[in-house]
Amino acid sequence: MLYLRLVRGYRIADLGRWLLTAGAAAAVAALLLRALGRALGEPSGASVVRLLWCLPPLAAVGWFAAVAARALPTARPERITGLTAAGAGPSSIRTLIAGEIALACALGSGLTLLAFLVLRNDIAGASLAPAVGLGLPLPAAAPVTLLFLVPLAAGASAAAAVRVADALPGQPELPHRTGFGFGALRLALPTGLVLIGLALELYGLRPGAAQDGRPVDLPAGLGTTSTAALLGWAFAALGLALLTAPLLAWGGRLLALGRPTPLRLLAARGLTAEAPRLGAPLAVLALSLSAGLAAVRYWARRPGTVEAVPAVEAALIVGCAVAAVLIRAAQIRNSRRSVTAALLQLGAAPRLLLGAAVLRTAAAGTVLLVTGGLTAALAAGALR
Amino acid sequence: MSAAPPDNDVLWARGIVKSHHGTPALRGVSIGVRDGEVLAITGPRGSGKSTLLGCLSALLPVDDGEVWFNSAPVHTLTRAGRERLRRDRFGFVGSEPHLVPELTARENVALPLLLAGAGHKAAYGSATEWLERLDVADCATRRPGELVQSQRQRIAVARALAPLPPVVFADDPTAPLHREAQDQVLRILVTAARSHQLTLVLATHEPELARFADRTVALVDGRLATPVAPVPRGASPVSAGR
Known part of the structure; x- marks a missing residue:
């Protein structure tokens, strides 16, 4: 929880990146839930294909998360120095960065789930009804599992992208590979x-x-x-x-x-x-x-x-x-x-x-x- | 109205005050640098040496006080004017080499000459010459990333000296070096300054390195240290109690 207080030091650019991550995650979650809603109505091979077509946007969000995570330590070197002085090692800094991005994604997908559930509650018009599986029973595990995918993918790719050398204090190393x-x-x-x-x-x-x-x-x-x-x-x-x-x-x-x-x-x-x-x-x-x-x-x-x-x-x-x-x-x-x-x-x-x-x-x-x-x-x- | 500086002072500062975001660094320093001398500014870390060098070399604007170079005010210059002054009149060696990583050693040394508008051939010729003088001619086509720290620091010294600026500022130039390299680099710096009649302002936290200088001033807590009068034995109540 202590780490969450770091959010207080956010600047416009950080907030923009956070909102962008949350927005992209919300859009991917919407695509995933749409695939689920259609599958409720017509469980067939087409629904698997529909689900698979959600992979490219998911990969795009993962790519964005990885690039953003790689850029974070160089953006605020003094923050890395402070965290290290407070006892955080490279692995906890990496966890912190990945966790922050996963949190943004979780928030985005959570909002989408909320919208999905509201729409299912007899609000969706005729055009949206098949997309949300209106009137069909919804197994609780399905949307939860699907929505865990987005923060998981983004967080994992973010964690993999942060380099140990960047998460150590001192001058940000200029890349050796030129x-x-x-x-x-x-x-x-x-x-x-x-x-x-x-x-x-x-x-x-x-x-x-x-x-x-x-x-x-x-x-x-x-x-x-x-x-x-x-x-x-x-x-x-x-x-x-x-x-x-x-x-x-x-x-x-x-x-x-x-x-x-x-x-x-x-x-x-x-x-x-x-x-x-x-x-x-x-x-x-x-x-x-x-x-x-x-x-x-x-x-x-x-x-x-x-x-x-x-x-x-x-x-x-x-x-x-x-x-x-x-x-x-x-x-x-x-x-x-x-x-x-x-x-x-x-x-x-x-x-x-x-x-x-x-x-x-x-x-x-x-x-x-x-x-x-x-x-x-x-x-x-x-x-x- | 301010008084004109003494004629033999190439660089002259009076009562300069400077703070970094509220942290006082200099609290009223007056100093004169004579033409062609090697002046050492000594003092422990945090005593304001780097800030003083920054103010004298027109890198930092002063909060209060005056800086004059060659009988012309520096403290009233605009940002662009200070840049021009630094480019055309001053050389700077820091405690870190701060080379441009993607340029080769020769390009790094030639860069200030090129920035000052020198021709390609003259700039690169002079760069090669200075690299030879500093014993790093074999690094000419290599990039800083492939070199060790002492080689990089020599290249930084060559870069500061190559345009033969009237005043060279060296801010703890030997900090990243081992002792034998320290002496050598300082000797080269001082010899070059003397043979080309350059003025060298050298900040160092190691008092023994000040032996290379013509004159030494000590800086303590952002003020010039005044020579302490010897206290008679037993005069102080603290020592009397022992």
């Missing part, structure tokens, strides 16, 4: 995957391929596509995701070519150094955003195919991915406080540092545009 270690191999392997995927997709989309006769039914009213095109897209998307971090690192090297000015030097080297930390969230964002955009394009061309639930799921996943990128960017900024202070002491103008940050962001945005754009184009091609 993008300078990315050799040509790190570029070549994912590029091979992308090329294989491209070839497969082109094969799947060749003229006359429509008569293949073994189309794959896509969920969420996205029609059908051929196995080759789907596999090709999956390969290419995986390759492009793996390519994000090396591309960032090499983009930084490219930016520092020739005789760089201080602005270009700082921006480029910073980008290369932070490539491993920035790569993963950007890759997830590119993947989710491009898949979402391709789906939206498909729905927009065929009015009437759009369904509410997949649209909500997609929005939730993209939202979590965007929030994860923002949190990671804030984490990088926080862990570089001492570097910024040193540069200011050297007499570097804040405008120069801001310019370097803008240039770095623009370069990272270009990489995101390339990988995300290619993934989106290939997805759009596979959807037709």
Whole structure:
């Protein structure tokens, strides 16, 4: 209970993250309970599939929780120092962070359960009745079990994400793994995957391929596509995701070519150094955003195919991915406080540092545009 | 109206008061630094050495009092003016190297020169030269993360000296070093200052390192320590009771 008092020291950013976690958890809980409500009415194989489709949003919340948990110690190093002085070790700090995130998720899912129970109480209209299983007996264990899933998944991924080195007092360690270690191999392997995927997709989309006769039914009213095109897209998307971090690192090297000015030097080297930390969230964002955009394009061309639930799921996943990128960017900024202070002491103008940050962001945005754009184009091609 | 500083003082402060969020650090310190001298500021931890260096080097604005550099007021400068002054006139070595982790040793040393607008070739040439002088030329293309602390500190010293600023501030520069390295780094710092007629303001909590300096001032609890007059034996009631 003592730990809960730490909430008193929360700032706007902490509160925002907490509310975002609770909101995302509430949305996932709503999807899970909807699957349950439908299953009450028609227990069949379709209800299992419906439940399984709740996994991607759950994974997105877990991903967001992991990124947020990793960023927490660097955001407030003085808090870690204070907790350690009070006798908390790295494992209890990790438990505290995971517990806090799990608590936010529990609160969100609890609110959803409350809404679900209220709706079941003859309030739901005709359109919502099947989703909440109106008039059907509800086994008490089912919603409780389902709702434990969200805090459990988020808390576990948060606990796994906090590193022991970060939960120790002192200067937040700058990561030992930087993008300078990315050799040509790190570029070549994912590029091979992308090329294989491209070839497969082109094969799947060749003229006359429509008569293949073994189309794959896509969920969420996205029609059908051929196995080759789907596999090709999956390969290419995986390759492009793996390519994000090396591309960032090499983009930084490219930016520092020739005789760089201080602005270009700082921006480029910073980008290369932070490539491993920035790569993963950007890759997830590119993947989710491009898949979402391709789906939206498909729905927009065929009015009437759009369904509410997949649209909500997609929005939730993209939202979590965007929030994860923002949190990671804030984490990088926080862990570089001492570097910024040193540069200011050297007499570097804040405008120069801001310019370097803008240039770095623009370069990272270009990489995101390339990988995300290619993934989106290939997805759009596979959807037709 | 304030009196102009004495002519031979390159840096001059009068009655500076500074507190960090209410914690007093300096309570009225007046000090003059002569052109080309090596001045040691000694004092235990928490005596305000770092804050004094911060105020003198235009890193921290003073709460009260005056700081003058080359007969020009520093305490009235804007933030941008202080930045320009630090970049063009002052060098700084801290007790931690504080190198930019993603830059190589040579780039770190060349950075202040590049920031001051020096050409690429001149900046990197001078950086290589200073790395050689400080015995870390073999680290030129490596990044701080791959180096040991004493190498990093030498690179930090090279970074402060490379632009040949008129005044170099060293805030406990030997704190992270072993004894033999301490002497060597200090000797290099002092030799460089003397051979290039730089003024060196050196803060240290180890009084024996002050032997490198031309002049020493002691700081205690945010004030300059006044030389204590010898107390006659038996005069104090405490010692009389023993």
